[in-house]
Amino acid sequence: MARIPVSGPWITDLEVAYAADAARTGWYATANAYPHKFERAFAEYIGVKHAVSLPHCTAALHLSLVALGVGPGDEVIVPDATWIASAAPITYVGATPVFADIDPVTWCLDAASFESCITPRTKAVIPVDLYGGMPDWDAIRAVANRHGLAVIEDAAEAVGSEYRGRRAGSLGDTGTFSFHGSKTLTTGEGGMFVTDRDDLHRRALTLRDHGRPPGDKMFFNTEVAFKYKMSAVQAALGLAQIERVEELIAKKRQIFGWYRERLSNQPELRLNAEPIGVKNSYWMVTAIIDDPQRRSKIEWMRLLGEQGIDARPFFHPLSSLPAYADNPHAVGAPEHNPHSYSVSRCGINLPSGLMLTEADVESVCENVCKLLM
Numbered sequence: 001m002a003r004i005p006v007s008g009p010w011i012t013d014l015e016v017a018y019a020a021d022a023a024r025t026g027w028y029a030t031a032n033a034y035p036h037k038f039e040r041a042f043a044e045y046i047g048v049k050h051a052v053s054l055p056h057c058t059a060a061l062h063l064s065l066v067a068l069g070v071g072p073g074d075e076v077i078v079p080d081a082t083w084i085a086s087a088a089p090i091t092y093v094g095a096t097p098v099f100a101d102i103d104p105v106t107w108c109l110d111a112a113s114f115e116s117c118i119t120p121r122t123k124a125v126i127p128v129d130l131y132g133g134m135p136d137w138d139a140i141r142a143v144a145n146r147h148g149l150a151v152i153e154d155a156a157e158a159v160g161s162e163y164r165g166r167r168a169g170s171l172g173d174t175g176t177f178s179f180h181g182s183k184t185l186t187t188g189e190g191g192m193f194v195t196d197r198d199d200l201h202r203r204a205l206t207l208r209d210h211g212r213p214p215g216d217k218m219f220f221n222t223e224v225a226f227k228y229k230m231s232a233v234q235a236a237l238g239l240a241q242i243e244r245v246e247e248l249i250a251k252k253r254q255i256f257g258w259y260r261e262r263l264s265n266q267p268e269l270r271l272n273a274e275p276i277g278v279k280n281s282y283w284m285v286t287a288i289i290d291d292p293q294r295r296s297k298i299e300w301m302r303l304l305g306e307q308g309i310d311a312r313p314f315f316h317p318l319s320s321l322p323a324y325a326d327n328p329h330a331v332g333a334p335e336h337n338p339h340s341y342s343v344s345r346c347g348i349n350l351p352s353g354l355m356l357t358e359a360d361v362e363s364v365c366e367n368v369c370k371l372l373m
């Protein structure tokens with residue numbers, strides 16, 4: 001029996017043709033042609049002035065922090081329930097991550113909890129559009145503006161999501177995307193930094209190329225920086241994917257619709273939210289299970305796995321991880337961030353790969369419903 005994978009891309013002849021062309025032609029004077037085309041098409045789609053292609057989203061978060069001047073002694077607020085990549089770059093720049101709670105409906109940063117974490121050392125906030133969902137961006141930006149904080153939107157998982165007509169990635173001072181192989185739009189590994197600000201754009205271009213200002217042909221470095229560039233072959237894949245982005249998002253929404261039809265009448269189970277004014281691109285169909293038998297998410301993954309169905313655990317609260325055992329803000333987090341802990345405790349990501357069929361979803365839902373009986 002073939003396993004049903006938890007994620008995976010949709011690659012067509014277009015991606016193969018562009019990647020082959022890049023492999024043949026993307027050298028010498030044209031090495032940057034595909035990256036530039038991908039960046040222009042991506043910026044236009046998101047509705048921002050600038051996009052900078054990178055090897056991964058982690059680099060985009062790192063460059064955002066450096067470009068915004070975050071450094072040693074500063075604090076940066078992140079939601080407690082997210083992938084560690086949202087927070088790790090805060091440590092790279094010598095600052096301290098502070099964990100705020102999530103909203104129990106959107107599973108994204110809660111504005112009131114964010115505000116309660118602000119101290120005189122707070123420099124920035126990194127709201128995350130988790131699993132394609134959107135936080136209450138108006139409330140978050142109001143808090144950030146009131147306290148003069150920079151906003152870095154981690155839209156790694158949310159290409160194609162919208163908040164009041166604005167695309168994910170366009171809601172902060174900078175926005176960051178991941179094109180990892182599990183993502184809706186993929187280049188295998190890859191990422192993008194986006195911004196409307198000319199100063200941050202120029203800074204990101206300089207920082208990602210060992211401190212060479214844009215256009216430098218003399219190998220004359222003005223500072224010690226990083227090497228974060230995307231190759232032509234990856235960018236060619238990305239260009240094909242962004243040309244097909246509407247079809248990719250439509251398929252994600254169709255997959256979610258198949259699940260909703262079959263699972264929305266299960267009172268023990270809650271799926272991804274789409275509040276009024278939000279378009280959710282549903283990167284990962286996620287179920288929060290109020291299991292009458294009180295089985296853990298790990299137990300659910302094991303039981304589904306026995307039926308050939310791959311699932312993933314909802315991200316563990318960052319404050320609960322050994323990686324942050326020494327972080328002073330992890331102390332007392334279960335009381336301070338109750339929603340991060342309760343949602344994460346019983347949440348699983350169900351198969352959401354783009355090649356999924358309705359029959360696959362039927363089989364997953366049958367198994368989930370059987371376990372709830």
Ligand SMILES: Cc1ncc(COP(=O)(O)O)c(C=O)c1O
Pocket residue numbers: 055056057058059082083085086128154156157177178179180190191
């Ligand atoms: C919320 C979030 N932020 C950041 C990242 C980092 O992306 P990358 O793996 O491209 O560095 C991911 C990737 O999985 C993610 O899910």
